[in-house]
Amino acid sequence: MTDQTSDWVSRSLKSVWHPCTQMQHHARDQDRVPLIPVSHGRGAWLYDHDGRRYLDAISSWWVNLFGHANPRINAALRDQLDLLEHAMLAGFTHEPVIRLSERLSALTGGVLGHAFYASDGASAVEIALKMSFHSWRNAGRGDKQEFVCLQGSYHGETIGALAVTDVALFKDAYGPLLRATQTVMSPDARQAGDGETAQDMARRAAADVQRLFEEKADRIAAIIIEPLVQCAAGMAMHDPLYLQLVRELCDKHGVHLILDEIAVGCGRTGTFFACGQAGIWPDFVTLSKGISGGYLPLSLVLTRDEIYQAFYSADITRGFLHSHSYTGNPLACRAALATLDIFEQDNVLEANRARAAALGAAMAPLADHARVKNLRQRGMILAFDAIDVDKTFSRRFFANATRNELLLRPIGSTVYLMPPYILDDEEIAGLAARTQAVFEQTLAEAG
Secondary structure, X not given: OOHHHXXXXXXXXXXXXXXXXXXXXXXXXXXXXXXXOEEEXXXXXXXXXXXXXXXXXXXXXXXXXXXXOOHHHHHHHHHXXXXXXXXXXXXXXXXXXXXXXXXXXXHOOOOOEEEXXXXXXXXXXXXXXXXXXXXXXXXXXXXOOEEEEEOOOOOOOOHHHHHOOOOHHHHHHHHHHOXXXXXXXXXXXXXXXXXXXXXXXHHHHHHHHHHHHHHHHHHEEEEEXXXXXXXXXXXXXXXXXXXXXXXXXXXXXXXXXXXXOOOOOOOOOOOOOHHHXXXXXXXXXXXXXXXXXXXOOOEEXXXXXXXXXXXXXXXXXXXXXXXXXXXXXXXXXXXXXXXXXXXXXXXXXXXXXXXXXXXXHHHHHHHHOOOEEEEEEEOOEEEXXXXXXXXXXXXXXXXXXXXXXXXXOXXXXXXXXXXXXXXOHHXXXXXXXXXXXXXXXXXXXXX
């Protein structure tokens, strides 16, 4: 480490409180987690001040779609900078937010629309939860106040989003602040018993929802699900049948379906909306992360017209009185429009099918590894679970990965890849080879 890099690290540790981090892990000599000052990014690579590079194999927390410093998104933002950087969206509107809202609704065939904007994923979840409750209240069903989430679910760390999160590490400390939530079985295919398929697991988990709805639907406002992949639960993947069955149950029992596509939308699972693989639409869908290409904070909620109409009134108290200062920011919306342009112009979803197949083939040898189970893939998300590893596995893996030009950050004992949609064959082969080498190195250290 050069003196310049050491200085940046020291200054950051003195002035910045880093997210999702036990800060002492950056300071201890033993098992120290590296803190890497990034100088710049190009394509799929990040570079530090010493000139070392790191393949961003998790898209910088699942946000980057088309690489760092993408020329087309850069050009769109430069153009927008000379037009309008921001204007409040209460009483005003502007071209980027209108065009983005129209294009997103069109991607749902017009089933969902009336885009409501915020900045981060947790805020979008808060909006969907509030809209669901308030729409029932406006309809004279104020008794429908409860929410349902899945075991192992993660929907953000603000108070409302945390209430529908089922990860003890994030939730337990704030338990006294949180509203009680009903939790149902996850359809995680890894939980299938002997002789059970992923679809059998989907049916069993849906039956758990049915039991709850039959007992309490009159008090339940909505169920929230991360479709196809529960990311923070260790990339827990389930069959699309589960979404079909829950949609039917919501229709039958009068419960809203909220689909959190913040991490799994924008093509991550192989279709632009993950729920498209189930052939269903929710009552609310949340988007963030990749929607701006990984450039600027942007999140949104799309909902059905009947939800919107529940608030449409001369009575201001029946309105949805929720706001964020940077709601519908023109720069963020312009980045999102440029992102959608790339999807269309480059036929990204079709290209990703070939890219995902190549990634799966390159990682296939791990299926027979004695310390690996549940090698799985859904679109551009690939994961496997390490067997018999200690609690420092994730930190040690991350540190070893950085020494091998990789940005990989396991979730507990789950190693996952979620790269941007621009990797060429050489980069895919290198990513697979280095991931397997880092895995072996990390296992050997513990031995």
